[in-house]
Amino acid sequence: xxxxxxxxxxxxxxxxxxxxxxxxxxxxxxxxxxxxxxxxxxxxxxxxxxxxxxxxxxxxxxxxxxxxxxxxxxxxxxxxxxxxxxxxxxxxxxxxxxxxxxxxxxxxxxxxxxxxxxxxxxxxxxxxxxxxxxxxxxxxxxxxxxxxxxxxxxxxxxxxxxxxxxxxxxxxxxxxx
Numbered sequence: 566x567x568x569x570x571x572x573x574x575x576x577x578x579x580x581x582x583x584x585x586x587x588x589x590x591x592x593x594x595x596x597x598x599x600x601x602x603x604x605x606x607x608x609x610x611x612x613x614x615x616x617x618x619x620x621x622x623x624x625x626x627x628x629x630x631x632x633x634x635x636x637x638x639x640x641x642x643x644x645x646x647x648x649x650x651x652x653x654x655x656x657x658x659x660x661x662x663x664x665x666x667x668x669x670x671x672x673x674x675x676x677x678x679x680x681x682x683x684x685x686x687x688x689x690x691x692x693x694x695x696x697x698x699x700x701x702x703x704x705x706x707x708x709x710x711x712x713x714x715x716x717x718x719x720x721x722x723x724x725x726x727x728x729x730x731x732x733x734x735x736x737x738x739x740x741x742x
Contacts, residue, residue, distance in 0.1 A: 567740050568597045570634040574652030574687075575642035576604045581711045582640035582684075585677045588719060589638050589706075592733050596740055598638070601630070603651050611657035624658035631659070631668055636740040637700075640675035643687035665699035671739035672700040673732060676707050683709030702739045704732040 571590040573583035583602070590598040608621040615621075631637070642649040648656070659666050674691050676684025685707050692703055706729045708714060713722075720726040 566597050567595070567635040568599065568633075569593070569636040569638055569740060570601065570630065571598050571638035572601045572603060573640045573642065574603070574656075575640075575649050576602075576651040577642070578604070580642065581677050581679070581715070582642045582675070584715065584718065585675050585708055585711075586638050586640040588715075589640070589673060589675060589729065589733055592730060593737055594734075596635070596737055599634075603655060606655055608654065608658060611654055611661070616661060620658065620662055624655065624662060627655055628659045628662040628666075631663075631666070634670070636671040636673070636736065637667060638673045638675065638736075639691075640677065641684060641687045641691055643676060643678055643684040646686040647690065648687055660698060667695060667699035667701070669699050669701045671702045671736055672704070673736040674700075674703050674705045675729075676705075677711045677715070678709070679711050681709045683707035683711075702736075704736040704739070706732045 571586045573580045573586050575582050606623040606627045608623045609615050676688040678684045688707050692705055
């Protein structure tokens with residue numbers, strides 16, 4: 566059976582993006598999944614000076630994990646219109662270890678926020694960048710106003726739910742193709 570890795574681009578212990586990533590993974594029909602937390606991968610801030618000392622063990626561990634999956638669900642937290650610092654750091658280290666970060670595999674890219682834009686700026690940045698970093702296909706979805714539309718561990722707005730489920734279906738087709 567195909568297996569995907571789901572995680573949030575955040576280290577918040579109450580990450581709304583982790584909740585969205587888990588919800589998306591739970592709606593896969595024919596694919597198993599595992600969830601990881603970026604808090605389990607502490608490492609120094611990337612710089613060429615740090616790289617001269619070698620790759621941190623946690624960066625190598627994270628990067629090697631990506632080899633074991635057939636696709637990825639990633640929900641990006643947006644901080645000031647860009648990636649959260651923790652995600653950017655692990656992404657930078659990973660790209661130095663293996664330039665094809667997403668291993669030429671499908672990616673379901675998500676974002677949410679408490680505001681009406683739903684993390685759209687970071688989602689757009691991810692779509693543009695990750696297609697050049699090994700995401701074979703990218704399906705994307707933005708959930709605005711998280712606290713309004715996500716209750717009881719699920720999306721309650723039917724039109725938003727339908728839109729996400731359509732992206733999950735397309736992503737799962739790509740994983741199985």
